[in-house]
Amino acid sequence: MATRRIRARRGDGALLRDEILCAAEQLLVETGTEDALTLRAVAGRAGVSTPSVYLHFADKEALVEAVCLRVWDELGALFAEAAASCDDPFLALGRCGRAYARFALDHPVQYRVLMMRPSTGEDAAAACLRHMVGAVAACVETGVLRGEPEKLALALWSAVHGCVSLFIAQPSFPWPDDREALIDTVVRAAGFGGAMYSRLPRDLPPSAELAEELDEFGARVTTRTRARAKR
Amino acid sequence: MATRRIRARRGDGALLRDEILCAAEQLLVETGTEDALTLRAVAGRAGVSTPSVYLHFADKEALVEAVCLRVWDELGALFAEAAASCDDPFLALGRCGRAYARFALDHPVQYRVLMMRPSTGEDAAAACLRHMVGAVAACVETGVLRGEPEKLALALWSAVHGCVSLFIAQPSFPWPDDREALIDTVVRAAGFGGAMYSRLPRDLPPSAELAEELDEFGARVTTRTRARAKR
DNA sequence: TCGTCAACTTGACGGCGTCAACCTAGAAGC
DNA sequence: GCTTCTAGGTTGACGCCGTCAAGTTGACGA
Incomplete structure (x- = not known):
């Protein structure tokens, strides 16, 4: 801690940069919390x-900022892994969303400092x-999502970031026990929402009517999925 | 500014509390930014x-916290207004989402301090x-949304909060010009997602197949809506 | 008129980010 | 081997911050 560092040799001044970053990351x-990150402590x-x-x-x-950016490379790797883990782009999108959430919760301080x-x-x-x-563009290409990829991505990003x-910001809030399940819900809902929003008209039918249509649709997809599973 | 306040009378010590809150809110x-909110300045x-x-x-x-909480009463009023503005609970839910977004963007500092x-x-x-x-419970009651209201509300809240x-946190990010439209997209997508997620099976059909089902569903709802509009 | 106590003020402390000025070790030139 | 020079640091100070113990002031009840 208090041991004085041996001065770097000529030309190696940049070594200190890395050591400072490491010390700050540890802290x-x-x-x-970033409040503990005082220049004196670092x-x-x-x-x-x-x-x-x-x-x-x-x-x-x-x-x-430099300290917090250090973990950001991980996100690219996690996304790549999630995207490659599965052929179906819509499933892959879901995995990407979950990977994003895992990344954020694994580095809560860095995520908060940079994003909030x-x-x-x-x-x-x-x-x-x-x-x-x-991840969204792949879904648009196969047609399961429709609309501008930018807009869709922003909507999905909003949901999982939110x-x-x-x-992260409300750790003492009485969240449901299974956060993982809630993230799953959010990711699934966001995905379905992205798939629907540009397929439905701006003027919606009344709720009761829409509910019937949704029931019917859900039932059809469910039975077909079960039939396919038995095959 | 530097004019000394006349000391409150006996028993009226609490008057200062309000004056401090007002001064702080102004600042x-x-x-x-809350960085300008130093005790000395206030x-x-x-x-x-x-x-x-x-x-x-x-x-x-x-x-x-007390300063930022001051604006929070507004939110209740905005929600009540949005919920009452329209008979259909699903449309009302959308208006609530938009009202929430307006509230947050109208009080960005307070929103950030309390929520981030x-x-x-x-x-x-x-x-x-x-x-x-x-707002969600009303939708569940009429059947347009399905599932636990708590879980659904969390998902919708996540989307619009995100x-x-x-x-708010990334004001210099190159957002699309029309933020209002993006909020609208997010709210709509979240609403549809909430309506779908508990109606669809956990094991989804392959993207291509799902895309067809979605197209069909969207087309049917659209034509029926148009037909109803002509009536 | 006077004591009392609520409503403030004074003055100080340690810690913070930041900066100008100073030191010092080691490579380069002779 | 000796000097010089400069990269790679250090010293000490400044002003601002949140916080607190102790002191002051002035309106009100007796």
């Missing part, structure tokens, strides 16, 4: 004086949306 | 010394969910 994960853990941080980061904000604050995380958000658009961000 | 709205605007704030608020966090931070806003979140459950929280 963030250990304490579970520098102390890196075995370096406080202003040395400014040799590699413009200000505290830049350090925090103004003036940070624009790049991270762009990456999220880009991945979403990719769910996990509530979990 | 919050004027600057657009006390100064209220014409009072800094530690006087502690006569009415346990700490800064309590002050900030840990250890604050539990009551606010509970209020949001409660209103949602009310959308507005992204808008």
Whole structure:
């Protein structure tokens, strides 16, 4: 902790950058909050004086953002894995949504800092949306989703981001026991919603009538699915 | 600003509480960020010394929460208005969703502070969910939605919260021009998704097959709606 | 008129982000 | 081997922050 770092050799000044990032990440994960991420604490853990941080980061904000961005590569890998895990693009989309949620809940502090604050995380958000658009586009291509992929992706992204961000930001809220199941519900509902919204007219039939149609549709798909399963 | 406040009379000490809240709310709205809400600035605007704030608020966090909670009554009124504006519960649910989004975007700072931070806003979140459950329950009663109202409400809430929280937290993101339209998409998709998710089997048919079913369903509802419109 | 106590103020403390000025070790030139 | 120079840091200070213990003030009841 308080052990002074041996000064880097000439030309290796950038080594400190990585050590600072590691120290900051440790602090963030250990304490579970970015409030513990003071420049003094980070520098102390890196075995370096406080202003040395400014040799590699413009200000505290830049350090925090850089730390949180470190985990963002994982998201790309998780998405790729989820997308490749299954031939059917609609099922793959669902897995992507679940993978996204897992990623966010695995890195709650980083997710909150980058996604729930103004003036940070624009790049991270762009990456999220880009991945979403990719998974959605495959569904549009096969016709199960209809509409502009951007718009659809934003709607799906909103749903899953909303769910996990509530979990993260309101940890003491009496959520249902099985969060996994709730995420599943949200992802499925968002997917179905995306499939429906551009197929239904703007002027909806009255609820009772719509309910009947929905019942009928649901029953037909269910029986056909069961029949196929028996084959 | 720097004009000293005339000391309240005996028994009227609580008057200061309201004046502090007003000063803080002004600062919050004027600057657009809670970072400007320092105790010194608030006390100064209220014409009072800094530690006087502690006569009415346990700490800064309590002050900030109290300030942000001030606008939350509006949400109840907006929900009630949206729910009463239309007989059909499913349409009313959509209007509730849009009202929720409007509320959040009208009070971005308050919404962010209470909903996107840990250890604050539990009551606010509970209020949001409660209103949602009310609007959803009416839909479940008429059969257009199916399933547990709590679960459904959480899914719908997630979707609209996700959308507005992204808008609020990422103001510099290149969002589509018409945010209103995007909110509309999200609300509609979430509503349809909620209607579908418990009607469809867990094992979905392959995408291509599902796409056909969806097309057929959409076409039937559309033609029937048009026919009804001509009548 | 006077004591009392509610309604504040004073002054200080430690911690924070940030910055200008200073040091210092090790590679380069002679 | 000695000097010089500069990359790679450190020192010490500034102003702002939230918070608190102790002091002050002035309206009201007796």
